Amino acid sequence: MKVCLFPNDQPQSLKVADLLKNKLEAAGQEVSSRQPDLVVSIGGDGTFLSAVHQFSNQLANIRFVGVHTGHLGFYSDWLVDELDDLVDKIAHDHGQLNEYPLMEGEVFYADGQVAEILAVNEIILNRITNSLAIDVYINDVLFEKFRGDGLAVSTPAGSSGYNKSLGGALIDPDFAALQMTEIASINNRVYRTLGSPIIVSADTRIRVVLEVGNSTINYDSFQLPQVAYRQILFKISKEPLKMANYKQISFWQRVKNSFIGDGHQ
Numbered sequence: 001m002k003v004c005l006f007p008n009d010q011p012q013s014l015k016v017a018d019l020l021k022n023k024l025e026a027a028g029q030e031v032s033s034r035q036p037d038l039v040v041s042i043g044g045d046g047t048f049l050s051a052v053h054q055f056s057n058q059l060a061n062i063r064f065v066g067v068h069t070g071h072l073g074f075y076s077d078w079l080v081d082e083l084d085d086l087v088d089k090i091a092h093d094h095g096q097l098n099e100y101p102l103m104e105g106e107v108f109y110a111d112g113q114v115a116e117i118l119a120v121n122e123i124i125l126n127r128i129t130n131s132l133a134i135d136v137y138i139n140d141v142l143f144e145k146f147r148g149d150g151l152a153v154s155t156p157a158g159s160s161g162y163n164k165s166l167g168g169a170l171i172d173p174d175f176a177a178l179q180m181t182e183i184a185s186i187n188n189r190v191y192r193t194l195g196s197p198i199i200v201s202a203d204t205r206i207r208v209v210l211e212v213g214n215s216t217i218n219y220d221s222f223q224l225p226q227v228a229y230r231q232i233l234f235k236i237s238k239e240p241l242k243m244a245n246y247k248q249i250s251f252w253q254r255v256k257n258s259f260i261g262d263g264h265q
Contacts, residue, residue, distance in 0.1 A: 001029050001093055004036035006051040008043035012069045016080055017042050020067070023087045038090065038244055041066045045073040049120055049220045052241060056118050063097050063244040074160065074258050077247050089246035098245045100157040101176040101202070102237040107217065110228035117219050120241060121158030123234065124183075124218040125208065126150030131186060133211040139204055144193045148185035153178055153206060153234050157241070160255055168197040173251050176202035176236050202236040 003024055007013040020040065021031050039062055041051040048066045055062050066076030067086065078086050103119040117123065126132060126149055134146040154163040156171040159179055164170065168181040181197040200206060209231045217224040217232070249257075 001038060001090060002032050002034075002036045003029050003090060004033045004039045004055075005031060006039055006041045006047065006054065008047040008050075008069075010043065010069065012080075013042045013047070016067060016069055016083070020083055020087070023083060024090065027087050027091045029087075029090060036062060038062070038093075039064050040086075041076070042069060043076075044068055044070050045075050046221045048073065048075040052120050053118065053220065053222070059102075059239040059241070063242040065244040065246065074254055075243070077249055086246065093244070093246075096245050096248070098173070098243045098251070099240040100173045100243065100251075101155055102239065102241050103153065103155045103158075103178060104235050104237045105153075105217075105219065106233040106235075107224065108230045108232070110230050115224070117217075117222075117224070118237060119155065119158070119219040121161050121220050122152050122154035122163060123232070124150060124152045124162065124216075125210070125232070126183060126216050126218075127214070128216060132215060133191070135209040136180075137207040137209070138198075138200065140207065145191050146182065146185060146193050147191035148183060148193075150183040151180060151208065152183060153180045157251070160258065163197075166197075169199065170255060171199065178202075178204075178206060178234055178236065180206060180234075206234040208232050208234075 005017045007017040024031050039051050039055055041048040067078040068076030105117045105123045107115045131147050132150050136143045136146055152162055156173040159171045163181050166181040168179055171177055177199050179197055179199045185193045210229050214226050215229050216226050
């Protein structure tokens with residue numbers, strides 16, 4: 001097993017990375033960032049997302065697992081005091097995993113350039129200074145004319161994040177679906193929207209055409225330059241996110257741990 005350690009730049013995370021490296025090598029595991037089989041993020045959810053993006057061209061061959069060194073993260077299963085147990089699981093790995101659908105966004109710039117972005121959680125369109133006008137197409141049929149603060153398109157895993165705060169539903173990752181939620185929509189005689197989140201299957205494409213003007217596109221913990229965009233096409237990625245599920249934690253257990261707890265004060 002070739003293991004890559006991916007810590008953030010905080011002293012605690014770097015210390016844990018050194019400790020974990022020594023423990024893995026003592027257990028006979030190779031620690032390397034070149035074509036790893038397993039990537040261990042050390043930090044929080046932001047570090048985990050950065051790790052996935054760092055190895056986005058190798059997703060077919062990599063599983064991910066997270067050690068959190070701060071607040072409990074949605075993607076980070078392991079505590080610092082559980083490193084010995086984690087090393088033992090890695091040493092006796094038998095390929096256990098959970099798969100989460102990822103999203104691809106094809107971004108068409110007003111100047112003709114095209115960029116492709118990958119999102120674990122969501123892609124958010126907004127404008128800071130005024131409202132945003134967007135024509136929303138579903139499978140190339142005009143669905144609605146939106147005006148408001150913006151739109152968020154999320155994956156099933158991302159449905160528990162910003163989407164949830166917008167009133168969106170949580171989606172089981174066994175469904176390869178995308179969810180679009182509105183951010184403070186305006187409804188009048190010109191702009192009419194459904195006014196609720198919509199969920200579409202993996203075979204359905206969402207395409208949004210933006211009015212002239214600069215917009216902001218955020219995806220996971222990243223942001224594209226604030227320039228003029230013409231349209232964006234959203235679709236489920238062919239490659240899912242593969243998480244090494246050493247603790248056998250389901251998506252709904254993650255949701256419960258993050259938002260509900262064990263019911264005890």
